[in-house]
Amino acid sequence: MFLPKLSSFISAMLFAVHPIHTEAVTGVVGRAETLSSVFFLAAFIFYSKATKYKKYTGWKYLCLSMIATATAMLCKEQGITVAGVCAAYEIFVVQKIRPNHVKEFVKAALSTKSSYHFPKSNGPTKRLAAMAVTTFILLLGRLQIMGSQLPVFTRFDNPASVAPTTTRQLTYHYLIGVNFWLMLFPCDLCCDWTMGGTVPLVESFTDMRNMATLSTYFFIAALVWVAFKNEK
Structure with a gap:
């Protein structure tokens, strides 16, 4: 996804055998960590597959990503952060938007004489909107379950x-x-x-x-x- 196959394989192996993971499996309660991680990675992989469609949304993989996101959160609350990872991947990796692009866009928005146009595409916009709505619904559901109170x-x-x-x-x-x-x-x-x-x-x-x-x-x-x- 980001690196050549050999580098990706080595990185995956290092992740698999890293000693820190023992903390998540030495106690029964740690199963929440491993389950959440599985669905976290699944959500990101599905989202990355959806981004392969340059002009289309890729609803099939996007829906799978949203389901995996919800499942990751149900396993452990931190799983919902995959939505932010997907958004960052879409913006900075897929669309290749950089801070200077945002700066130029802001200047263009404030100036009527500027000819700069922020890159537009229905596919990425719909994907980001879908993930944002999914995240909002999940957070709202979480608040309802907790009775609109923070954990004590x-x-x-x-x-x-x-x-x-x-x-x-x-x-x-x-x-x-x-x-x-x-x-x-x-x-x-x-x-x-x-x-x-x-x-x-x-x-x-x-x-x-x-x-x-x-x-x-x-x-x-x-x-x-x-x-x-x-x-x-």
């Missing part, structure tokens, strides 16, 4: 969720760095990170772990910058 976590389930705002935000951002590091160097794994305060809360800005958070965001930003730079 206990201190044991999620210590950061009941911590003061500053501590909560610093910890949540730090956890991104923790998970990023585990993907690169899976030396310390755990089947349940909530047990006994496995990851101590980040309670102040002077905590040295904030440097890991900043480094993670800097690295991600650098990757995005390099990716867009190479596309020019």
Whole structure:
């Protein structure tokens, strides 16, 4: 899809044998992770097949993608994020729209003398609209099931969720760095990170772990910058 067949095969094998996946299968509750992942990937694959139709919507594969998206969310709520992945794939990979295109489009919209026209195609527009509607319906259904309330976590389930705002935000951002590091160097794994305060809360800005958070965001930003730079 993105790489030559050999590179794709090697990447798939690395994904299949990555040690971090043991966290999802060492406990029965982890089956939600694996099931959601299966349908997450299925939804994306079906959507990518739908984009093969340049002038048409590809309703067959699009409907399969929407069904897989709903199933992924039913397995685990995070599965719904595949809708965003599909949208990003459509916009940046299939349609090859870049930030400078958006900038030019905004200028054109504000100026009556500009001759720039944003690329238009009924197929991509319908696909994105269908995924947006599907996502909205799924979120609405989720809210109805929850009684229009957010889930309530206990201190044991999620210590950061009941911590003061500053501590909560610093910890949540730090956890991104923790998970990023585990993907690169899976030396310390755990089947349940909530047990006994496995990851101590980040309670102040002077905590040295904030440097890991900043480094993670800097690295991600650098990757995005390099990716867009190479596309020019």
